[in-house]
Amino acid sequence: MTTTTAPPAGVQPAPDSAKPRKRAKRTAGEGRMAALLLSPTILVLALVILYPLLAAVHQSLYRAETGLDADGFVADVESFVGLANYADMFVGESGRRFLNALGNTTFFTLTTVFLETVLGLCLALAMNRAFRGRSFLRASILVPWAVPTAVSGLLWRWIFQSDGIANTLMGSEILWTAEGNASRAAVIIAEVWKTAPFIGLLVLAGMQVIPGEVYEAAKIDGAGWWRQLGSITLPLVKPTLLVAVLFRMLDALRMFDLPFVLIGPGKESVETLSMLAWDESNQLRYGSASAFAVVLFLYVAVVAIVFVKVLGADVTGAKELKLISKKNRQKKAEATR
Amino acid sequence: MRQRRRTWQTLLATTASLTVAAVALTGCGGTSTEAQSTPKAAAASFEGKGPINYVSNRDASGAANKTIEEWNAAHPEEKVTFIELPDSADQQRQQLIQNAQIKSDTFSVLNLDVVWTSEFAANKWILPLPADAVPTDKMIPATVNAATYRDSLVGAPYYTDGALFYFRSDLLKAAGIAAPPKTWDEMKTACDAILALPEATGMSCYTGQFDKNEALTVNFSEAVASAGGSIVDADGKPTVDTPEAKEGLNLLVDGFKEGMFPSDAITYLEEQGRRAFQEGKLVFMRNWPFLHASLSATDGSSQVAGKFDITSIPGTDGPGVSTLGGRSLAISPFTPNKATALEFVKFFTSEEQAQKRLALSSRAPVYASLFEDPAVVAKRPFFPTLLTSLNNAQPRPKVVQYGATTKAIQEEAYAAITGAKDTDTALKDMQAKLTELTK
Missing domain, CATH: 3.40.190.10 (Periplasmic binding protein-like II)
Incomplete structure (x- = not known):
């Protein structure tokens, strides 16, 4: 906060002069030592991330023979089929299933994350006020998040069964767990119930670091509650909110257990890509299961990259580091001047 | 700049060599396509005695445990260990298949749902049983049919179920x-x-x-x-x-x-x-x-x-x-103690043991005669009707x-x-x- 004025024009900061000096200090021995110290980490990452990933890609290029020989036995061979498992995702019955699952996954991700964000923001705003029993409210709001997803799936299954509480309270006869839009609504409701507190708490953490003086100043300037929300709170929690939304999106894209338990496997209305991949591997079609998993991985990766690059979600705090180093450089430049 | 590159080279080289070593150690091979011994040859020789594992769904009544205890008391050298699988049938099937695919000898005697019979037999994950292994003539025909794949009996009917x-x-x-x-x-x-x-x-x-x-x-x-x-x-x-x-x-x-x-x-x-x-x-x-x-x-x-x-x-x-619902017992081709496994299956699915289990378990036996025992009917009044239902039953698509x-x-x-x-x-x-x- 000390250097609020930009360095005077005409005076070039000289970061280039500082760089080589730093490099020269690092000797070959040091570099080797660093590599040695880093290699266990790289090794573990290679084993638990790179190897399974490559194995999945490799598997996705193969297909098991399903035909029976004359004695009725399955030939235990897998043949290389190139990209046929991927091509099949767009034609015929399997293509219809894949596109349906892709549509469901995208639909659930967009709707649930949107609703969670709105609801989570409201929760955070409510919790950010000082009132009696605030800490109790904060703890209790975490309960849905603490319940394992499979258990909350069962809970909501009871609520949504044909003679369950949901229908009794609404006086309706909606078949929530049968195929159709009602089952999609059921999944969205249960998912939002479960994860809105997550966003709420993250955003609350972001809100609490906003200094009170800013609001006081705004009040003196005559800004109303809405103005404060739009001009102070939201812009200042945006970095936190973006990270929370990114995490939720990556999670929602991999949604599996909630629709599986709440509605059941094999229901087209709620089948997601993860469920499809699971089902394929359950049918021992590991090739196409791997292909689905690889596609899902790419989908998630693309969403993450877009989020980080375009919207500027700051996941690792890289921006802060950059700012700090920039400031240091400026200071040094000033010092050398 | 040169030094920096060398650092990366060292890093890559170290990592690569360690990875190769680790992969070699864990033995993550590709899919093997080596020829297996044909089940017919294996069926001819049920050899090898020693301890085996019986892998099954849960039996809350404790009846199955009792049968195993009785076997273990009589065969101290060929003890049977009960391995319990998860309650979900899907998960049971998955574990059984995973073990078969890596040819693990952990699972010796498998408790299979009747609808899995064809899949396991066709993949050679279970052995065809000798013709005289179980008294099929005393059993309800549909249960024997359900445990048969292409004219050879691959499972010993254990319990059954009907509508x-x-x-x-x-x-x-x-x-x-x-x-x-x-x-x-x-x-x-x-x-x-x-x-x-x-x-x-x-x-x-x-x-x-x-x-x-x-x-x-x-x-x-x-x-x-x-x-x-x-x-x-x-x-x-x-x-x-x-x-x-x-x-x-x-x-x-x-x-x-x-x-x-x-x-x-x-x-x-x-x-x-x-x-x-x-x-x-x-x-x-x-x-x-x-x-x-x-x-x-x-x-x-x-x-x-x-x-x-x-x-x-x-x-x-x-x-x-x-x-038809129910289960049958089958023998894994990957267990070294096949003679013990066969003897155990015979013992477990015998009429005598089925009758003993009736005292604890409500699972319907596969022996028709047990449904008409007055003492049993007094306890389970639905048995005679169930027998009629089972006599007219068809397995699900095989x-x-x-x-x-x-x-x-x-x-x-x-x-x-x-x-x-x-x-x-x-x-x-x-x-x-x-x-x-x-x-």
């Missing part, structure tokens, strides 16, 4: 109907008479299990078989594009259309049906025998205790055809890719009963899918 038709005897009597319906038409007539009674207001006629689940495959198979059709023929070729199958599926479709079934029956599994029947909302119900105890509970939890009775499920022209088959059946049958497809289209699509799967 029961629960009905409200008090209401039948009130409506002046002397005998429970034997056909769907009789059931409709009976329902018309009963639902007109003042005490039956708000009730529905019938339910089975119609949620998109394995239970739908069961109910669909029963409807088709009861109409004289079949899902696959003796050669394993699908036969659902037939007039009989259409008549069978139409029983279910019309049941929903005409309001014979409660409208929410499309979400019913066994449990929801039980609750509806127990609360007095249904006149007739197709379900499994295990509900009998909770329906006849006299502690006030059941409103229908003493007011219902059981018989065989209805068909189109006479009594219907039940599908196909190698059962998982995909049952999925296709559920998909199309569900589309038909919800009205998303008409019966003809649904059956034509089902036939196409099954033809693809049984190629």
Whole structure:
């Protein structure tokens, strides 16, 4: 906060002069030592991330023979089929299933994350006020998040069964767990119930670091509650909110257990890509299961990259580091001047 | 700059060499295609004695444990260890398959659901049993059929299950109907008479299990078989594009259309049906025998205790055809102690042990004679009816890719009963899918 004025024009900061000096200090021995110290980490990452990933890609290029020989036995061979498992995702019955699952996954991700964000923001705003029993409210709001997803799936299954509480309270006869839009609504409701507190708490953490003086100043300037929300709170929690939304999106894209338990496997209305991949591997079609998993991985990766690059979600705090180093450089430049 | 590159080279080299070493150590090989010993050769020699593992679903009654204890007491050198699998059938199947695929010798004797028989036999994950291994002539024929793959017995039938038709005897009597319906038409007539009674207001006629689940495959198979059709023929070729199958599926479709079934029956599994029947909302119900105890509970939890009775499920022209549930024991080709495994299977599935287990477990034995023992019938009054049901039972389609088959059946049958497809289209699509799967 000390250097609020930009360095005077005409005076070039000289970061280039500082760089080589730093490099020269690092000797070959040091570099080797660093590599040695880093290699266990790289090794573990290679084993638990790179190897399974490559194995999945490799598997996705193969297909098991399903035909029976004359004695009725399955030939235990897998043949290389190139990209046929991927091509099949767009034609015929399997293509219809894949596109349906892709549509469901995208639909659930967009709707649930949107609703969670709105609801989570409201929760955070409510919790950010000082009132009696605030800490109790904060703890209790975490309960849905603490319940394992499979258990909350069962809970909501009871609520949504044909003679369950949901229908009794609404006086309706909606078949929530049968195929159709009602089952999609059921999944969205249960998912939002479960994860809105997550966003709420993250955003609350972001809100609490906003200094009170800013609001006081705004009040003196005559800004109303809405103005404060739009001009102070939201812009200042945006970095936190973006990270929370990114995490939720990556999670929602991999949604599996909630629709599986709440509605059941094999229901087209709620089948997601993860469920499809699971089902394929359950049918021992590991090739196409791997292909689905690889596609899902790419989908998630693309969403993450877009989020980080375009919207500027700051996941690792890289921006802060950059700012700090920039400031240091400026200071040094000033010092050398 | 040069130094920096060298750092990276060192880093890469170290990592790469360590990775290679680790992969070599863990032995993550590719898919092996080496030839296996043919099951026929293996079947000829059940050799090797020693401790084995029996892997099975949970037996809450403790009856299976008792049998194993008895075996272990008599065979201290060939002890059997009970390995319990998760409750979910899908997970059981997954674990069994994973162990077979890596040819692990951990699982010696496998407890298989009857619908997995073909898949495990065709993949050579279980051994064909010698002809004289189990007394098949004393067993209910359908249970032996279900444990047979292409004319060779691959499993020893352990316990079995069949459909029961629960009905409200008090209401039948009130409506002046002397005998429970034997056909769907009789059931409709009976329902018309009963639902007109003042005490039956708000009730529905019938339910089975119609949620998109394995239970739908069961109910669909029963409807088709009861109409004289079949899902696959003796050669394993699908036969659902037939007039009989259409008549069978139409029983279910019309049941929903005409309001014979409660409208929410499309979400019913066994449990929801039980609750509806127990609360007095249904006149007739197709379900499994295990509900009998909770329906006849006299502690006030059941409103229908003493007011219902059981018989065989209805068909189109006479009594219907039940599908078959249950389990059988099979031997893994990867266990070194095959002689012990075979002896244990014989011991475990013997009539003597089956009778002993009846004292604890309500699981139905596969020996017909045990169903008529008066002492047993006194404890389990549904046994004689169940035996009739089982004598007329058919296994579910015996196909190698059962998982995909049952999925296709559920998909199309569900589309038909919800009205998303008409019966003809649904059956034509089902036939196409099954033809693809049984190629």
